[in-house]
Amino acid sequence: MSIKNNLNRIQSSLPEQVTLVAISKTKPDEDLLEAYQAGQIIFGENKVQELLGKYERLPKDIEWHFIGHLQSNKIKYIAKFVSLIHAVDSFKLLKAIDKEAEKNNRVINCLLQMHIAEEESKFGFSPEELEVLIHDESWTSLKHVKIVGLMGMATYTEDTQQIHSEFALLKSYFDRFKTGIFKSKDEFNILSMGMSGDYQIAIEEGSNMVRIGSSIFGERHYIK
C-alpha cells in the first residue's frame, strides 16, 4: 500500500469532526511530500532538530505539531512556526513556551498532557496535578500561550477494555474542564487521543484529533 492509499483510506474512515495529524517522525522528506501531495497538511514530529530541518525544507503551508516531550531550552528553535504543542506536562514548560512565543510575537496553542496509561514511562500530569494547575489559574496570566485542550496516550495493551476506560477517563476530564473553568473559552476544544493501534477506540470515546504514524507511513526503523 502506498502512503497516498493509506492516507486516503484512513482519512475517509474518520468522522468529519476528527482531525488527522500525520506522524512523520523518522520518515524522510519524500514520504511527507507524498502525503502532502495527497492533501495532508498537518504533520507531527517529536524531535526538535528533525522538525526544524523538515520545516526548513518542506512546503511552507504545512502545519507542524510537536508531539513529543519538549525540553525548555529547545523551544526557541520551533517557537516561530509550530502550530500546536501536544504534550505540555508542567507549568514550568508552559511558562517557557509563553516566553519564547512572546519573543516571536505569537500566541502558541498548547495541549496539556494527562497521564492515563499504566506505564511509568509515559509523561504527563496526573489527574490530580492537572486539577491543581487548572484551578490555580496562574496560567491565565500567560498571554502568549493558549490552552486549547488535552492530550493523552493509552497503555500499549491488547486489552481493549482497558484502552476504552483510559480514554474515557481523559474525556471525562476534558468535558469537566470544558463546561467548567474553560466555559467561556471556545478555543478549549481539542481532545488529542488515538494512534495507529487504538484510534478507533479513541474516537468511540470522544477523540477529535488522532495522531497516526505507522498506519500511514509504515513501520519506523530507528537504526541510524
Ligand SMILES: *Cc1c(COP(=O)(O)O)cnc(C)c1O
Ligand atoms: C509516534 C507517536 C504517535 C504515532 O504512533 P503510531 O503508532 O505510529 O501511529 C502518536 N503519538 C505520539 C505522542 C507519538 O510519539
